[in-house]
Amino acid sequence: MESLSHAIESARSRYASANPLSQAADTKAQRYLPGGNTRTVLHYDPFPLTMVAGEGAEVTDLDGHRYVDFVGEYSAALFGHTNEVIKSAICKALDTGIAMGAPTSYERELAGLLCERFPSLEQVRFCNSGTEANLMALSTARVVTGRDKLLVFNEAYHGGVIKFPGGHCALNMPFDFVLADYNDIEGTAELIGQVGDQLAAVIIEPILGAGGNIPADRKFLQMLRQKTREFGILLIFDEIKTARLGSAGVQGMLGIAPDLTTLGKFIGGGLPTGAFGGSAEIMAQFNPRLPGALAHAGTFNNNVCSMAAGCAALSKVYTPQRAAEFFDWSEAFRLSLKEMFAAKAVPMYANGLGSMIAIHFASEPTKRPSDISAGCQSLRPLLHLELLL
Incomplete structure (x- = not known):
């Protein structure tokens, strides 16, 4: 040491x-x-x-x-910096007015682009960030189910006030969180069996980003889907970062449909935005034409620049075909790193999937955050600084 x-x-x-x-x-x-x-x-x-x-x-x-x-603003800069197509869309929006105080065609177009990509999305609503999208999804689940408890996972990050590094965080929203271990099929199934009738939602990233870019085991997600249906719990996929992996995110890759999906980062073309959505039945809670509808406010929910940039990004730059190509290229890059580390006989591993890559100081893939040793963590600042020098 x-x-x-x-x-x-x-x-x-x-x-x-x-x-x-x-x-x-x-x-x-x-x-x-x-x-x-x-x-x-x-x-x-x-x-x-x-x-x-x-x-x-x-x-x-x-x-x-x-x-x-290689950071790409954690997905928000997915298209490269100063992309001309997106820049042009933003400039056009600036020329026509940026704070209209009314619906515009941009939000309708962007909503359509998202719903066409994600089969689990019949309707969406926009907000200002991924954090806000997750807050709205969790709050929606509590209203729809009439329950309060929310199942989350150790080391997960769902926003600045919904994060669990080492367990609970002092800044978290005062929700009634129940903690489980990521990729622990038996333990999580048992926990849901114990408190399932009190759970409003299970929220999970299909790849645990802040916890080390750890992909969820398919059987783990299938268990969550089965158990949440059994107990009438809403399953929320936080695909704010993982949505870039293919045209329909990880849920599209695995064929596992959540009840609600949250999005953010790149869907605004690099500008602030977030979205949450699901079935028309669930999202009808926000239909102001219906009695007892939930009021979802936000001055900048449909801000013109973000909506215009998002439309350009998804329709012209990061098309479904381009998303598939990008996944193939980035997964090949990840595997090349893995092979290089093995050839050099160094205890390093390119964990993750596609462009969601984390370098772990281990010889095998990391399945759970608890597999990451303190000794390996101590090497991170050295690697980081040397890469910058």
Whole structure:
């Protein structure tokens, strides 16, 4: 461990020397922003790079270094930076008015594009982020079922106030959460059997993103589908990140239809948006033409720029065919990493599926977050810094 600590300190020193302008920008930002940032995931020691430009698959930092962007803003920058087709759609929207205070044709078109892609979606509603989409889906499930408990999974992330690193988080919404272990078929089935008549929803990412890009076992998802139907529980697929894997997300790949789906990130063409949807019967709760309808408000739910960018992104850039091609290419890339690590005989593994890749310091695929050892976690900052140098 002493040699590892020395290696990390050496990398930090070289990193600081190479990025003086980013370091100065971070110091200035700390005057007005706690810790110098307004988004925790973007912070890393000794300081994060400040980016000033992006073009195609590359970004440029304040010190003039160019990087290949493998993060892609966690799906939101899926189309590359400054995509001309999307840029043109945004400029057109800006020219015609961005805050109309009324329905526009863009939201209808984007809703249609989403429902055509996802067979489980008959109707959708838009909101401002993936976090908001998940909050609305969970709240909808509580209303529809008349129950309060929500089954979630350890290490899952469903937004800034619905996250479970190491269990519960102090900032979480005060819902009645029940925690289970991802990919634990027997344990989760037993837990649902115990509290199923109190559960409003089970929410799951088909690939556990923040927990290490761990794909759900097909049998695990099939069990959840069977058990939720048995107990009258709504099954929610959080496909905010995983929807990019193929034209209909992971649910389309596996042929497992949830009751509700949440979307975000790339569906707004790189601009803020989120969506939740499901069957017409469930979504009728929000039909203002019906008595007792739920009021779903939000000034920017249908903001013109996001809707226009999303329409261009899904109809012209990330078409169903392009989505399938991108999955094939990215899965081939992931497998090439796996083969390279094996050929070099290093204990590293490219976990995940398609473009959802996480490098784990292990020789075998990671099936559960608990499989990731503390020792492996300690190597992450060294790998990260060396990749930036």
